[in-house]
Amino acid sequence: MRKLFGKILSSPPRILVLGFAAIVLIGAGLLMLPFAHTGAAQPRFIDTLFTATSATCVTGLVVVDTGTYWTTAGQLIILTMIQIGGLGFMTMATLFAIALKRRISLKEKLVLQEAFNQTSIEGIIRLVRKVVIYALTIELAGAVLFTIRFAFDMPFGTAVYRGIFHAVSFFNNAGFDIMGDYRSLTDYVGDPLVNIVTMLLIILGGLGFVVLADLVEIRNPKRKLSLHSKVVLSMSGGLILIGAILIFIFEYTNSTMASLTFGEKVLAAFTQSVSPRTAGVNTIDLGAMRQATQFVMVILMFIGASPGSTGGGIKTTTFTALLGAVIAMVRGKEDVVFFKYRLAQERVYKALTVTLFAFGLVILATMILSTTEDHQFLQLLFEVTSAFGTVGLTLGLTAKLTFAGKIIIIVMMFIGRLGPLTLTYALGPKQGRQLYRHAEGKIIIG
Template identity: 85%
Template structure:
């Protein structure tokens, strides 16, 4: 009886659905249902949003903060977004406002946000020996920005192994150094927190009073370990896997790895040289330091804007030329498939290659004796213009809501979009509207503008025809 009723109900439902389809109502239902049965980009967006909201709720708990009064939800939402999107911008000092429990909650969000929640979910599935579905593999492909799902589970295993190995090594080195300045238990806590934060390019620190690593400006151990963690986290796990496999004489570095390694090296060296020259005589930054410490600080501040958010000098005392140059470094960011943000080093390389090819009158863009497909160039141009437009729009809005200098606002917005975490002192004084804008920028920067576009926009439809070719004058 119930089975008959169920079949009848299904038949009636199908007829009603067809009727609604004819009137356009069923199309609306399918669109709403599509938000639940989501495409890979939508899964990433919803997943990160769920982590942010969960983290913000936990930070509201009395055990998470040191004050008697509960923090405002907008502040915990800001902190949770900054941690999950591995940015590092803070409205409350991490070392003094949050308890040890609160700091571990922030660290957990940094780890999940840096490696990606799908990576962590896949890890649990592997441990429980559960089969990874095709849809989950497609989401992982989107998360790691891969061109296919082939070998995606092997990549996840490598990601987890490499990340934990590097973080553990960094934690041991940091702990051994901090032991000279604090008790062993506190040194371990500081070592683990900063190793995880810096490898994930988050930029959170628990030194207290917003001072970051300024008291270690001349310390070679702290600076070198910090730079290594930031660079390794910013190269991308595909490049790390390539570097590990290079020990096999039959394996060679891929074009992607060659581009990432070369552009990363160029940006670090050029960035250090520019900062060293501009700040050499600045009494508020490099001026009072010995020559060796000047070089060390210049390299640290060249690496940090590549989405890490660590500073060993007072950023508010930088010259405007240096501040603007750091905006450029933050906009470029790290590399694809890494824990960092920005438009990515490969995107910047493709654009530079296109400019050089045009100047030389060449039709093809050649990198390391490999021709770059026009589709890659078009995507690089799209990502750059999209990112540039978002940064400009957010800067214009904040220029009306915040009482601050234009360069300081541009610096803050670019830092949020590049998931960097550096600030010239504006973050703690943001209005409610300003905090919301920066939260949105951090979210866009972590997921990428194209991912959000694919997630929120209509599905790509097959083009049935092409229009006639036209010509316009360029330049």
């Protein structure tokens, strides 16, 4: 038995999969306890499992309203899972090990390397320290600003609690809110402070901790932004701007924005453009949006955040690599070049693999839901993409899902948080070194 466990835990991807699964199951069990929920009847295990998966995988899809169904204790359990899921359970475990002055083993460093999607273990412990410091600092700043604003609308104690909850939730791109009645931040659609703080928390959480470290250290004249940071920042900014413009155009005369002033429409457009980057926050009714807008949000959710961040999706760098490959092919160039740096061919292959794998999973899950749920195709595609991208936005379908539908969405959230390739490496057999290459053949493309 010991040998079997040793074999199972020999692979970093397997440790990540089992670690996240353990947190989900523990969280689901805690939410079943009487002190965690407000109702007299015990919640169904499928609902607590769904909620725990959504929290740990920092998604935000809910089958029951977070603000009214769960007690303060239940909400704190959810918040703890969000923090652990957002930063990664290995990050938290390493933090405790550092506090206890315990030596970090090579295997633990390899797991951290896999968790942060790094190319080597060099400097991985320093990165963990930075992750914790940056996360807590940003969350604290967000909590203070939210508290100041909420204090005008509710008792100070409630404002503090809601400020902390939403700051942690939004920075970790979880999208859970405790406003009640599934209304998210619709009460603050025209509020500049709430919208700007929310967008900043989401963006900072979605850039990735490597990029945040680069931005902090850019003050040093000897330091320059890495290629990774340049690609992430430029693509993230471009997607937010393009998304906001399209949402503004499509929804300008629609019922979702018709009653808003021009400035409020711009603010709402940007918030809705930032949110699909795996955050799950909305200030307007998504169900009332035009289908063109909903499809734009599906695309943004599929692309998602950036590597090493609290978000999901195929990642901005993956999309950039594919876009670069297309541009290079159209221009007749052999190399994919960004900022005067050539991208290794294996990076392009990996980007293509991740995208096709993710696309296949989303299509398969949507097809299955089409047979188990009686809803429109775009609603189902939106729900599945939101789950895979760990976004948390919904067109009102989540609470109406059947048992089979909930299982499908749970699986998609889990895969989306870990990444399809990590799950494949964890479940698949260990590949040996290839000892030969086949003769080259040719097929007609296009």
